[in-house]
Structures are given as structure tokens and as C-alpha cells.
Amino acid sequence: MGNFIGDSGPDTTPCGKPAAVAHYFTEKSWIEGSALQQLADMAQMPGMLSIAGFPDLHPGKYGPVGMAALSTRLYPQLIGTDIGCGMGLFELDLPLRKFKIEKAAEALRQLETPAFGQMNSEAMDNARSLVAKADTLGTIGGGNHFCEIQAVDELLCPEASVHLDRQKTYLLVHSGSRNLGASVFAETLAGNASLDEGLDPASDAGIAWLTRHDLCVDWAALNRQIIAERAAAVLRTEVRLIADVPHNLVRAAAHGHVHYKGAAAVTAGGIAPIAGSRASLSYVVEPLAGAAISHWAISHGAGRKYDRRNMHGRTGNTRSEREGLLRNAWGGVAICDDRRLAVEEAAGAYKNAAQVVEDLAGHGLVRPLAAMKPLVTYKKVDIDHDEAKRDKGRERRQERRQKRG
Template sequence: MPVIERLDAVRSLVDCGHGVVATLFADARVEIDRASLDDIAGFAETTATAARLVEAGTLDPGSGLGRIVLTPDFHRGAAMPVGTVAETRGFVIPRAAGSDIGCGMSLAVLDIEADEIAALGRPLEAALRHAFFEGGRNIRLDAATREAVLVEGLAGLSASARETGLFDRLGAAGLARAAARCHGGGRIAGARVGDVLSEWLRPGGRDGVTRDGFLGTVGGGNHFVEIQRVETIVDRRAAWDWGVRPGRAAVMVHSGSLGLGKAVALAHLDRALALWPAGERRPANGILPLALTAEGGGPGGDYLADMAAAANFAIVNRLAMSLMVAETLSRLVGRAIGWHLVHDLPHNLVWGQGHRALHRKGACPALYDAADPVFPDGHPVIVPGSMGTASWLLRGLGSAESLESAPHGAGRVLSRNAGRAAPEDPRPIRVVGKIDLERSRRDVAAEAARTLSEEAPRVYKDIGPVVDTVADAGIAARVARLAPLLTVKG
């Protein structure tokens, strides 16, 4: 079991063994799963793996683990715990991001009062179910636009000379404004489209255009689309600059790259296995590094290029779902509802810079750059609570101590299986799923309700201590609190 040394009210050092010491940000009220500490100790064994691969000539001399930061939502995850930020030299770890590459959060504010939405009732639920689960989306793409999306992210949409349906709502100027408010300008650089993602490029129809049934998909697990009320403003200046107004409705989206990320993850895991030195024992923690050259190339560079393409898809996917909500509301209320993107940022990604890489698993950037023309007071940080509890909008303070990283949510305290057995009502707010629970066969509705229980509020930590820790540690500052009205779950 790792040894924990508390430094102050919000910081602890975790001795993981193998000469690796992690910094844990969590005040005394934040629940820390002891099994997750064992997992981070297992992850630290990657130091020994790197040393062996240097001896074998697979990795360059000097390759190894750098600093590790654990955010307040730290909890169990495959390969390494969720809420882990890890630096590496000379290699990348594909299993760190796993299959949900580019998973992230977006937040947009709508030009409608939340109370007007709350009064819409069942017609809104039916309209959202149609849009998300019954083919109601309208996204027309050809092969060239699909490839441009993977390589250029949001900018790839405006490169098309064809009508794209849903995205035409913004036009080229609107897409450019939205991209400017995204992390990285709406694009993860260095993307390529190789064989791994070529399946999504295949056009259909007589004119080579298909109505895409993949973009605009929520996904499963803890992914969601939530309509919220801007409840409390804490930082008036930042809120005003970001277009956040009290009482307004907002749309928060949590989703990733769906099957594209899974394809990338599996392909590069196979490559890591194929490149493993013959006769060399594989590591017990299952983490197989991919070499990254000084110029950012090699097998690790190939992974980063495919990863970036999947992450660009994820950015566009979140934008699509946010716009789908705005379009649905516009039709219901009989007027065009204005849509303003506050921010979009990933929390499941690897950032490469030369032979170094920064892995964030369930941790989002919390950046600050006074010279930034869009976010001079710090980049927005989006921290959801749980289904039925409040979420927070923060602004990053660029903390070097936290590797400029913040939590991506409250963090789980119970497994999905434990959640299914929870006696709590899994629908503390209005939930729109694939089926209408009130009009479905009893056994089908019961199973759907049990699935929702996996994400019930009691399986998550209290968001309050998590945000308090982040603020007290100087990682990010509070801007606004948002209360849920309705959640769309896949």
C-alpha cells in the first residue's frame, strides 16, 4: 500500500514505490478509494518497464516516468486511475487514454430562460428522444468533409462546399467563433487519417453524401447531454466575458470519440504487443509503452497522430449534440434560440511535445495565459457533478504544481454494479433515454431504470469538496454554479 504524507489541507504526497512520488490534491472531505492507490502504485512499475526497454534498445536512454498528479476525482480506472496526470519521456502509453480517446466536456449558453424550458414538459422529452435516438438529427457529410473533420476538427466543417444540415445553422463565421472558444482552436494538431479510421470516410448515396448516424451520439456509461440553469454567478467579470447570465439555460455535453477511439486504441495496443522485445517478460501492470523519438516520431508519434484524429471527431460530436438541443428547442418554442459556446475541452488525451508526453486520464486542462485574446483571465474549466446534482464552471489558473490540470468531474465512489443495487431513485431529475420508461413494457423499463442507477448521484462524490480543493489549491477559480433541469442519457 502506498504511503501518504499530508502536506497541508489540500495536498498530499503519495509514495508509489519505484522512486515515484505523486502529488494528490484532495482535502480531508474528499473520499479516496484505497484500491485506486494500489492501482497508481501498479502504474509506477512503468518506471521499471522503461528501464528494461532502454537496456533492450527499444527506448532511448533517459526514457522514463516524470511527475504524476492526482486530481480530487481520483478513482479506479483501467491501466491507471481516472484523475491521473502523468508525464513521460521517450514514450507514450496508449492505455492511459484507453478507448474513449478525446472524451471531454462542452458548455454552451442558450438565448432562452431556463424557466421557459422547465415548463415544456413531455413534448420536450419526446422531441429530444427523436433527435438523439430516433434518427431526428440532420447531418449530411461527404467523404472529403469527413476526412477534413478528422484532420482539422471544427475547421473541417467549414471547408465543405456542400450543405451539412445541422452545422449550417452556424455558417463559416459561426464555426470560426466556436472554434476560437475551444481548447486548441477546435483542433488537436498533428492528426492524420490512416487505415485505422478509414472506415468512417466511406461515402454513400448517389452523390457521395450520407446522413451520418454516428455524429451526434451520446455514447454510454457516464456520458450525457444536460440542459441546465445558470444558478449562481461567483465571478461576474469572467461570466460576463463568457456570455454566462443568471437564469439562462445552458447545455453541457460529456462525450467522446465513440467507436473511432476504440479502433485507435485497439490498433496501437496490437502494435505495442508486436513491438515488444522477443524473450522479454511483459509487465504485470499490462502497460506497454510505445517509443517516442526526440522529434515526436516513432511508434509513439504514429499513435499520437491517430489519437488526434479521433479527438477531433469527438470535438465535432460534442458540438453536434449541443446544436441538436438548440434546434429542438427552437422548433418547440417557435423561434430561433441563440446558441453561444463557452468552451470545449478534452479530459482523456495525450499531449506530445518532442520526446515528452503529458497523459491526462479523466483530468482536464486548467490553463492561464494573460496574453490569450479569448480567455485572458484563464481558460474555462467544466466540472460536472452527477445526474441530478450541480455542476461548476471554473477558470483555470495555470498551476504548474498541478501540471495545469483540474478534475473532470466529482469522481465515482461506487462501482457500476453497486450503483445498480442502489435503492436511490436513479432519476432525481427528468431523464430522456432511448425508451420512454412510462410507456414501455414493465420488464424493459425496469432494466433501463437499473442501468440508470449506475449513474445515480449516490455513486459519485460530493462536488462541493472537489471544487473547494481545486479553488483552495490555486488550480482554478469559481465562476458559476449550474443546476440540472433535464439529462439525456444513452
């Protein structure tokens, strides 16, 4: 059971009193004081009923990341720009015994090339039907987003074999709504004088934001599916969705709306990934009935220990250090041609995912199923767009000649 701060229970707050705040982490998890202060500040927001903070908690621009908050009012700024961001876990039809890291890394470098951008896919057709301007469809984005090939490092309970197999390879995709979510958030800020008091869900402004929010959530899920299909295509294999779990969104609840910011919105009977870093283990967990008290929310990853600016100077100062950032203890490699991003996303920037899972399990929110090792992590490549356009032009000319046939 979480440690509630406040006089009321998790779902009701007496008028004039701050919302109840529950911490689902232990002293073993390092939490910045500024993140805790952001939780306390949120508790004072109008309509806020209860807040859950998780072991990956860290400061954010408009509020902390790694929390879920129930409110009678809507706060778009708590969700931010990447509406619908989440993680999709997929099974590849590529046995681990046939998997070659270097060969897979070479293939995965083609993941986002424009020449690969026009795939015939039911998911892509559906995503395009959601919004006319979808120029970033099927792309991962920057920051902590990635596409990673994984394998089971350890099965942590007998029931894990129902979902995962040590002889198979898997794909973990972390991405969101890209420019769509950013444009929706910008329009929301421009259209409302202030969001400090939140939006009434029944008002025109509240309905408008919820409608566009839902569009972004659907688009982001389809974006992850298309990324997975592209990865499978370059690897010359097939892919199957196991679980897709968003962590930047709102969901309607009995007493209001739950705001999930960097907190995985899980369901009973499902499974969920909890990402580590490109040089540490990730985990797959089963949410337990106890997660109802935390608004069916859990951590979505390890959470940042150091912000991006503070990572510069900590590592990557020499050529050997920079090369070391692209390798891990399991022989895995990271594809990241952006030197600054490689430093900002180094394993040392993140907390210990194993401790995050331990804290969640200790509070009765999850049961750990498996630890997953990273084999190939795709972050960003330098793309020769001119050459890609020339290739695409040649393909189109060849198609026209074939039609004239």
C-alpha cells in the same frame, strides 16, 4: 501546493527512483485505497516523471481515473478507448423565463433518432472528413456520457457574470470519440506485444499512435459540437460554444507527454465545467496560474464513489425508487429508458462535486465561478429504428418529388 510523494520535484525524477506523486485533494474527499495503489504503481513505470491525483480519483481498468501524468514514454493504455472524451459547455439562445422542462424533455427525446442523423452542418462535414467510417457521429454513447440542459443556480464571484447569465440556459455535453477511439485502441493493443514499457514517441509505433490519437481528439470535439447543434435544433433555438475541454488524451510538454485520464486539460485564461450528477450541481471554474504545477490539469467531474456493479441493489429496487432516479430537487428530469443504466448512473454513485471544487480551489488550482443546476439530462432512449427508417424513406421520396417538381 500538492503533497508530493517521492524525493524529487514535479518535473524530474532521478534514475531508478519512482516518479513524484502529488495529491491535490484533502481528507474530506473519499479516495479508494486501490486508486492510490494504482498511482503508486504508475510511479514505477519506465520514463514516468511526475503524477498528479485529483479529488475525483477512482480506480480504472489500466490505471486510475482522475489523474495527469508526465512521462518521457507514451502509455496508450492510460488513456484507454475513449480518446478525446471531454465536455463542451454551450450557451442556448433560449431564455430561462421561456424554458419549460417537460416540453424540452419531450423535444430532447428526438436527439439521436436516425431521422435526425443527416443534418447539414459545417461541423459534421469537417468530422466526416477526418474519418470515412463515422457511423456514430453525433451520438452520445453509454456509461456516464450525457447531454444536459442547465441553468445558473448561483454565481460564486463577481467575475462570473462575464461568462454566465442567470437569465439564460446552457448545454453541457459529455461525449468522446465513440467507435473510432475504441478501434484505435484495439489496433494499438493488437500491434504491440506489450505496452508495459510504453512507446518511444519517436518510434514508428509511437508516431502511429499519436497520429491516430490526434484524429480521435479532433473527431470527439466535433462530435460534441454536432450533439449540441442537434439539441439546439430539436429545441428550436441556436447554440454557441463557450468552452470545450477534453479529459482523455496526451499533450506534448517540455519534458515529455502529459497523459490526462479523467482529468480536464485546461488552459490559462479559459474556463472549464466540472460535472456533478444528474441530481446534483455541476460547476464552472476558472483555472488559475497555480494549475501549472499540476500539468494544467484539474478534475473533470465528481468521480465515481461506487462502481457500476455495486450500484445494483443500492437503489432502484422498487418502482417508486426507479421513478425517483429520473427526478431531481430542482424539478429537473432525466431521460434514460435503460433501467440498469439509470441505477448505475444514480446520483449516489458519485462523489460530492462541491467538495471536489473546494479541494481544487484550496490547492490554488481554480477559482469557482458558478454552480449549475440540471434541468433536463439526456442519457438514452429506446428508438424505434424501423419507424425512423420509414420516416427517413418518406422524406427522401418527398425530396425526389420536389426536385422533379
